[in-house]
Amino acid sequence: MAHRLVAGKLKAGEVAVDATAGNGHDTLLLAGIVGGEGLVFAFDVQACALAATGKRLMEQGLDKVVSFCQRGHENLAEVVPECHHGRVSTVMFNLGYLPGGDKSRITREETTLSAVGQALAMLKAGGLCTVVCYPGHPGGAQEAGAVSRFIEALDPDGYRVERHEGENRLNDPPFLLAIEKLSSG
Numbered sequence: 001m002a003h004r005l006v007a008g009k010l011k012a013g014e015v016a017v018d019a020t021a022g023n024g025h026d027t028l029l030l031a032g033i034v035g036g037e038g039l040v041f042a043f044d045v046q047a048c049a050l051a052a053t054g055k056r057l058m059e060q061g062l063d064k065v066v067s068f069c070q071r072g073h074e075n076l077a078e079v080v081p082e083c084h085h086g087r088v089s090t091v092m093f094n095l096g097y098l099p100g101g102d103k104s105r106i107t108r109e110e111t112t113l114s115a116v117g118q119a120l121a122m123l124k125a126g127g128l129c130t131v132v133c134y135p136g137h138p139g140g141a142q143e144a145g146a147v148s149r150f151i152e153a154l155d156p157d158g159y160r161v162e163r164h165e166g167e168n169r170l171n172d173p174p175f176l177l178a179i180e181k182l183s184s185g
């Protein structure tokens with residue numbers, strides 16, 4: 001669903017951010033759309049995640065489109081050069097742990113909230129931020145709840161927020177928060 005929304009919004013030549021690169025599926029989507037004229041910043045705190053992402057992108061000849069940042073996404077505003085602030089078209093978050101990796105290296109409430117706030121500030125008018133939340137793992141429900149409350153409280157004149165969730169899934173299924181920054185925001 002996040003991929004569908006991003007594909008409907010992001011255009012060639014634009015600037016995008018993958019705030020949780022992981023195995024690189026989201027980075028690949030973003031880089032494939034923005035192409036050689038665009039730019040993607042891919043963040044992850046784990047070297048193995050960025051290596052997996054780099055390999056995936058290289059296989060598709062898209063690694064040159066990506067700036068790989070081994071920093072926490074809570075440093076977003078510091079790492080992404082100021083010339084892009086207010087011009088970013090799409091930011092994607094996929095929270096939780098790296099599939100097939102170290103389950104203790106999860107995203108955390110405090111840094112996630114800081115990063116989402118910075119991401120929204122960095123979006124251009126009409127830009128999109130997607131956040132996939134996973135309430136199922138230890139600590140995940142707390143983080144997902146905090147992110148939901150933060151996003152629900154956004155000024156409706158500045159942001160349009162949608163929540164997407166499977167209706168027939170059991171056991172704390174993941175849900176997607178999609179935030180569009182409105183022109184007046």
Ligand code: SAH
Nearest residue numbers: 020022023025044045072073094097098107
């Ligand atoms: N989008 C990925 C899955 C992401 S899993 C995919 O498509 O495969 C979540 C990732 O967030 C993990 O790789 C983890 O290392 C990373 N992470 C955890 N804390 C982080 C932080 N503070 N900043 C950036 N990435 C972080």
